[in-house]
Amino acid sequence: xSEILQHHRPRAIEARSPGFHLDHLGVxxxxxxxxSRIKRMRLLQSASVAELRDVRHGASHTGQxxxxxxxxxxxxxxxxxxxxxxxxxxxxxxxxxxxxxxMLNPEEWDDEFDLPSEKSFSTFLRMxxxxxxxxRPSIGLAHNGNFLAAWRDGENRIVIECLANDQVRWILSxxxxxxxERGAGETQIHRVPxxxxxxxxxxxxxxxxxxxx
Amino acid sequence: MQMATKYLPDDDHVVRHITPNSIExxxxxxxxxxxxxxxxxxxxxxxxxxxxxxxxxxxxxxxKATRAAMSAARVVRPSHVLAVGNVSAVKxxxxxxxxxxRICHEPASDNPNPAYTAVRRFKSDNDQLLELxxxxxxxxxxxxxxxx
Numbered sequence: 001x002s003e004i005l006q007h008h009r010p011r012a013i014e015a016r017s018p019g020f021h022l023d024h025l026g027v028x029x030x031x032x033x034x035x036s037r038i039k040r041m042r043l044l045q046s047a048s049v050a051e052l053r054d055v056r057h058g059a060s061h062t063g064q065x066x067x068x069x070x071x072x073x074x075x076x077x078x079x080x081x082x083x084x085x086x087x088x089x090x091x092x093x094x095x096x097x098x099x100x101x102x103m104l105n106p107e108e109w110d111d112e113f114d115l116p117s118e119k120s121f122s123t124f125l126r127m128x129x130x131x132x133x134x135x136r137p138s139i140g141l142a143h144n145g146n147f148l149a150a151w152r153d154g155e156n157r158i159v160i161e162c163l164a165n166d167q168v169r170w171i172l173s174x175x176x177x178x179x180x181e182r183g184a185g186e187t188q189i190h191r192v193p194x195x196x197x198x199x200x201x202x203x204x205x206x207x208x209x210x211x212x213x
Numbered sequence: 214m215q216m217a218t219k220y221l222p223d224d225d226h227v228v229r230h231i232t233p234n235s236i237e238x239x240x241x242x243x244x245x246x247x248x249x250x251x252x253x254x255x256x257x258x259x260x261x262x263x264x265x266x267x268x269x270x271x272x273x274x275x276x277k278a279t280r281a282a283m284s285a286a287r288v289v290r291p292s293h294v295l296a297v298g299n300v301s302a303v304k305x306x307x308x309x310x311x312x313x314x315r316i317c318h319e320p321a322s323d324n325p326n327p328a329y330t331a332v333r334r335f336k337s338d339n340d341q342l343l344e345l346x347x348x349x350x351x352x353x354x355x356x357x358x359x360x361x
Contacts, residue, residue: 141234184340
């Protein structure tokens with residue numbers, strides 16, 4: 001899978017002379033990664049991305065047909081994507097729209113599922129912006145309308161269920177030297193890297209085993 | 214009205230109907246199913262499934278018959294998936310998390326699926342158990358479009 005987000009190197013680094021590397025100061029990749037995380041934290045607080053948090057649960061429209069309710073929800077979810085479009089790679093944005101069309105297709109809709117939650121979708125979008133994965137996730141729904149995102153590398157995978165207000169439930173399974181390990185928990189999106197670090201999740205989030213910049 | 218209940222033999226298999234939003238896909242390729250496919254809804258007391266060996270024939274013939282039986286009770290579209298798990302493996306997985314489940318064949322006169330099966334004493338509040346079921350013990354997947 002290819003890139004999910006637009007890459008922009010921090011200006012402070014771009015502005016430096018060509019021969020300058022943080023490695024020269026002995027701080028190397030750690031500082032670069034820290035800088036990148038600070039940048040992403042700032043992104044979460046930038047106007048359009050921060051506004052996603054204010055999204056409200058859609059009103060229930062009794063009497064409306066299922067097709068109308070699905071179509072209305074689809075419009076809301078796509079509008080949310082459009083608000084933060086500048087942070088998503090155009091190809092990924094198009095794929096996300098296609099996926100939403102598919103998920104909310106009345107012909108395929110499972111009546112036992114709640115409509116996809118806007119609050120959960122807000123968490124999903126903010127999580128993608130924060131985690132900055134270079135591998136695109138598989139997207140699904142839980143029957144309560146929560147968005148699910150799965151990143152996989154062979155038999156290893158992490159599944160993240162997006163709850164409201166930046167809260168997520170994560171489940172990770174991977175194999176280490178032939179032994180299967182599993183972990184699960186609930187946290188805020190900005191804590192996902194820390195709480196999953198023991199399971200070395202970089203190969204799940206990154207394309208071609210690239211370490212995230 | 215419920216008819217006689219029977220525990221499924223350990224060597225037999227249970228089949229769960231999975232709809233598209235619970236399927237993990239990479240493009241057109243199915244990679245797995247989400248663990249949440251095994252989560253009980255608030256009003257559910259047990260996990261619904263079907264008994265593969267209720268029907269005779271080869272595995273493929275049994276799967277086709279199971280799909281047909283499920284279709285009599287609910288919509289099963291070509292895009293859907295049937296997830297198959299061995300009874301003993303599913304019981305062992307649940308036991309790992311302290312659950313002594315009962316997998317019961319529970320046909321009922323008002324249920325058009327004669328292979329209907331209930332996984333009783335199952336609790337779905339442990340995400341690690343759901344992951345174990347979806348990625349190992351109950352993870353053999355068959356696309357419904359190939360079972361017509």
